[in-house]
Amino acid sequence: MAAIELNNLSQTAKLNPKTKPELGLVCITVDKQVRFRTMTRTYYLKLNLTQREAALQEIYQHNLQRLHDALSFCEANKIRLYRMSSALFPLSDIEDEIGANILETMSADLSKIGAKAQQLNIRMVLHPDQYVVLSSDSPKVVETSIKILARHARNLDLLGLPCSPWSLMNIHGGKSQRSQQLVKVISELPTNIKNRLTLENDEYAYSAAEILAVCQQAQIPMVFDAHHHICHEKLDSYNHPSTEAMFYAARETWTHPDWQLVHISNGEQTFNDRKHSDLITAMPNIYHQAPWIEIEAKQKEVAISHLRSWWVMGQ
Template sequence: MPPQLGLVCITTSKDVRYRALTRKRLLEHAEDGQRKLLEDIYRDNLQTFDEAMRYCEREGIALYRIPSSIFPFSDEPFGRAILEEFAPMLARSGRRATERGIRLVMHPDQFVVLSSDSEGVVANSVKILQMHADIMDLLDQPRSPWALLEIHGGKSDRADALVERIALLPDAIRCRIGLENDEYAYSAEEIHAICLRAGVPMVFDAHHHVVHEKLDSYEHPSVEAMLRKARETWAEPGHQLVHISNGRSGFNDRQHADLIDTMPSSYRLAPWIEIEAKLKEEAIRALDGWEVRAN
């Protein structure tokens, strides 16, 4: 079976676009106004999520990364209470996604640093992760890496702290969490070792790997080797998820290009691939049949 390609959050077209909200705008309203504003945004964004699921079904896209900001301020008690009121609607939406065969994942933002040496940062990281886990629970998604919460290792040279803090996470988070290698703090080999110790899956990103190792090709033997090693961290190998992007101004540019012009041939072996390209669905369409061309 060819790899399933995943859409990240929104489309380049206006088909899938969510409403956003800044704290400044929220605080311009009295409490009743804040409640009404959040209710309206949550309702609209849930409707957009449903539209995203229909879009993915039409386009044959079987994996969707839900935006971390889909329900703004739901990591705070006020927003969380409002989100609970939408629980029946969320459960129906999540079940419809499952019935359509669409896998749902999330990628919490850069403020999640479990390896930080600041207890305040760690506490805030757990709060943000709990919000993501709550959304997955409300969407009736399994407490397993199928409904993955992908994060980076964070502060470098803190592997022991990262392993210890993962072990202390609430089940709703720990059962879903996976770690991704990055360009600077944690190499693919380092994240692989941490994943083995922590008992969580590794999300291999080939572009982060080539930038970190200063490689000049996705065909370097270490790319396929790390893909295979990462698969060993998944309890269900068929659930393995990887990322791909290309450099914008050059092969080793960490900034993402509009499309995916170069794909590792070893990615034919990956069951699930998130396409991290600026042109979103256009990049996915341009990859139609790539696994055949790579043979």
Template sequence: MNLAVRQDNLERLPELGLVCITASDQVRYRTVTRKRLLQLSPEEQENTLRKLYTENLARLNRALDFCAEHQIRLYRMTSALFPFADDALGETILAEFSDELRSTGDRATALGIRLVLHPDQFVVLSSDRPEVIENSIKILAAQARILDLLGLPRSPWAMMEIHGGKSGRAERLIQVIRDLPEAIRSRLALENDEYAYSATEILAVCQAAEVPMVFDAHHHVIHEQLLSYEDPSVSEILLAARDTWPVPEWQLVHISNGSDSFNDQRHSDLITVMPSAYRHAPWIEIEAKLKEQAIEKLRTDWLPTLSTPYAVNAAQQ
């Protein structure tokens, strides 16, 4: 792919995204366990979920305030925003918030904040157990409904990103993705991981299933036991992954650093090493323990060093 800046594009630096919460207590969410909820009477369950949904929606709006104040244009919402929304009771209560949710989604759009999701580890579309796949689709359907209620587009702009799941079942994964409901499939993206699906393997799945690939450079170096983000494969896969996005300027990637060593899978507090190829990544989720502090450090130490900002179309949606 030609990375030259086209005259009809606007130049900008990569956008650095906040993942779910802040290191401070400014962005936090409430939850309730299934065990606790089932101990309550039906009326108490309903009241508990309604109160929790009200509070978490208010907190999502505070997260938008935080992102706007700190000029963060990418925000990964927590998949636990509305617990039990994939159950009948939660689904019914969530419908009561349709107007408020649409207002919040419109507000995010007006603020220029891109909202994405990373559903939990229970989503395994490549499982050899039909009931696991069925439950995974149920979870994804609930998350897609939340995005619909927010008024977000059915496209990877409002991405739902998952891992490949059970290794050695690429063909099954591809077939399940092809058969997904449109509300899910139109937003779905796959990420490479440390052990089950390498970047090359998940790239092939994305190409066959026609869904975008989210490239994680740190997962890649762990899987391939590389000693540097400057291995040529990092740049090569970044560019190949871009071709899986229907709008290349929407490409989203992840970055984390190892906590105790370069290849440590545990996340460090801050990001101190960035792949040089990431100067061409338009959207980067920052997976570091200190969240907004990691973003600020990259803005101070890394972004000013970039000699070639990413070129992006003015109209992104």
């Protein structure tokens, strides 16, 4: 891992948040209050055009109501960060454009959701699926990836969410050793995609230092994931000096440092296990300095409540 000296970072990066970190809910709840419907592409293609439209109309209306419920759940549980499901509007990027056209007709309903989030001061973000690979050596894969991002960006526009990293779309670096390809593709993205795009380090292809370099060149924010970092570097503690160094280095990539978002998960069986555990029982000390933390644990809202009981309250 490339060395990053803490004393070389600007003092403005070392913020002391006035409030405790906001812990974010990822997509659904354990108690089934927040759930979304979907449909497979295989099943969809068996339907005629009229059936397709009716099916997607029903699913989108259902999921939009569940998204409203998710915001209500967050309000009731004092959660101010919510990651929307990337499958919120399934098949809306398919070639027949039926789903895309339905969403346009639903624009008034979608905008009410964004207004509700703003009213409740809840930050809504997105993590597109693993099929988005901007660093692929296949032009077709890159083209498809951009199309997926464009659809998500349009959905965020319809929701009335800001065209900025406040309402970010976070992806991984993708194919390893393709940093310059990644920078080039990002530089050519439409503004409603690029202005929301963030990159996250992973366990395999891109270390924290490597994804940091891409973010610096592409001039987009970095979402630091401490668990991916310790897995990639084979560390035995979240409090290894490199974790703090990478946290502060990532903060430098955010134009608004108080918008910095990080991820946390714990290993299921062992510390370095890549599979997520039910709860979060270990946290990096430096994360007390994080304004926004997505909690990637299987028990969702239960994990947030547990983390509040022993970690947030212990600040």
